[in-house]
Amino acid sequence: MTDLAQWLSAQTDDADLGKAILSMAAAGAEIAAVLREAPIAGQTGLAGSDNVQGEAQKALDVISNDIVLNHLEANAAISILVSEELDEAVELSSQGRLIVATDPLDGSSNLDLNVTVGTIFSVLANAGGPLQKGRAQLAAGYVAYGPATSLVVRIEGPTSIFNLSDRGEWVQTVADAKVPAASGEFAINTARERFWDAATTGYVRENIAGETGPAGKRYNMRWVGSMVADVHRILMRGGVFLYPLDSETVTKGGRLRLLYEANPMAWLVQGAGGRSTTGTQDILEVEPVDIHQRVPVILGSADEVKRVEEWYERE
Numbered sequence: 001m002t003d004l005a006q007w008l009s010a011q012t013d014d015a016d017l018g019k020a021i022l023s024m025a026a027a028g029a030e031i032a033a034v035l036r037e038a039p040i041a042g043q044t045g046l047a048g049s050d051n052v053q054g055e056a057q058k059a060l061d062v063i064s065n066d067i068v069l070n071h072l073e074a075n076a077a078i079s080i081l082v083s084e085e086l087d088e089a090v091e092l093s094s095q096g097r098l099i100v101a102t103d104p105l106d107g108s109s110n111l112d113l114n115v116t117v118g119t120i121f122s123v124l125a126n127a128g129g130p131l132q133k134g135r136a137q138l139a140a141g142y143v144a145y146g147p148a149t150s151l152v153v154r155i156e157g158p159t160s161i162f163n164l165s166d167r168g169e170w171v172q173t174v175a176d177a178k179v180p181a182a183s184g185e186f187a188i189n190t191a192r193e194r195f196w197d198a199a200t201t202g203y204v205r206e207n208i209a210g211e212t213g214p215a216g217k218r219y220n221m222r223w224v225g226s227m228v229a230d231v232h233r234i235l236m237r238g239g240v241f242l243y244p245l246d247s248e249t250v251t252k253g254g255r256l257r258l259l260y261e262a263n264p265m266a267w268l269v270q271g272a273g274g275r276s277t278t279g280t281q282d283i284l285e286v287e288p289v290d291i292h293q294r295v296p297v298i299l300g301s302a303d304e305v306k307r308v309e310e311w312y313e314r315e
């Protein structure tokens with residue numbers, strides 16, 4: 001049995017990086033416990049406040065953010081925290097070498113429904129602040145709060161999966177996750193079809209046409225509405241996730257956030273042999289200009305992502 005601490009010491013000599021990941025795992029275990037009790041504690045509703053992006057915060061968005069903040073404040077290696085729920089980057093330890101960017105609770109619109117939500121994180125070196133390309137990430141991961149609590153994490157090598165035991169240990173269950181290159185599943189919010197560009201419409205129509213259409217095979221569609229849950233399914237059995245630029249999100253640059261949603265997920269998917277793109281560029285090559293910047297996201301099975309890229313080249 002490999003636990004998280006053993007895996008970290010085999011993956012990196014950087015003790016600070018290992019501690020940053022352990023802090024996020026500890027925050028994840030604490031958030032998992034809070035989520036289990038949340039319906040009983042009456043915590044699934046709104047906080048009564050908006051975040052900097054104008055989205056209504058759930059009480060659990062705020063609680064999860066506080067839990068992450070507490071764990072990182074106690075870690076002298078962390079210099080800066082960027083969070084979806086915090087307007088500005090927060091300075092923590094002045095001697096810290098690392099930056100963490102986090103979506104403390106992803107998919108929080110699903111909280112009333114007992115559907116999988118998650119915590120996403122990205123770790124960067126403190127080299128001139130948090131506005132760094134995803135390619136510069138030192139590590140990334142997410143915790144998925146579903147029937148099991150799973151931590152998916154990658155430094156530079158494989159994307160590895162751990163599950164939280166009853167005794168509070170993170171036990172490795174998949175050493176080297178692999179996203180199958182071919183897949184017959186796609187994930188997109190189809191209610192947005194009227195806003196889509198020609199490339200997205202073309203790709204999705206080909207899939208829906210099935211075995212007699214140009215794709216020559218049958219597709220299934222799945223959309224949980226929690227990025228963590230949708231990406232976790234793709235990591236386990238393949239598929240493609242799309243939140244493309246569309247006519248409604250174009251002025252914002254997309255829907256999902258670059259630093260703490262798109263980059264860490266692209267890092268994990270690429271570590272598992274998958275691909276990621278904005279449609280025209282690898283997500284990991286996007287130069288950030290704002291900590292809450294949004295970006296189009298297409299990632300998952302390599303063959304499917306390439307098909308979407310071909311549509312963007314044609315259109």
Ligand SMILES: O=P(O)(O)OC[C@H]1O[C@](O)(COP(=O)(O)O)[C@@H](O)[C@@H]1O
Nearest residue numbers: 103105106107108109189225226227
């Ligand atoms: O409401 P839509 O269009 O289905 O969007 C769902 C997407 O929004 C998100 O919920 C945004 O994340 P937050 O819940 O952290 O704001 C993603 O998890 C998900 O993929």
Ligand SMILES: [Mg+2]
Nearest residue numbers: 103106107261
């Ligand atoms: Mg999110």
Ligand SMILES: [Mg+2]
Nearest residue numbers: 084103105106
């Ligand atoms: Mg969130």
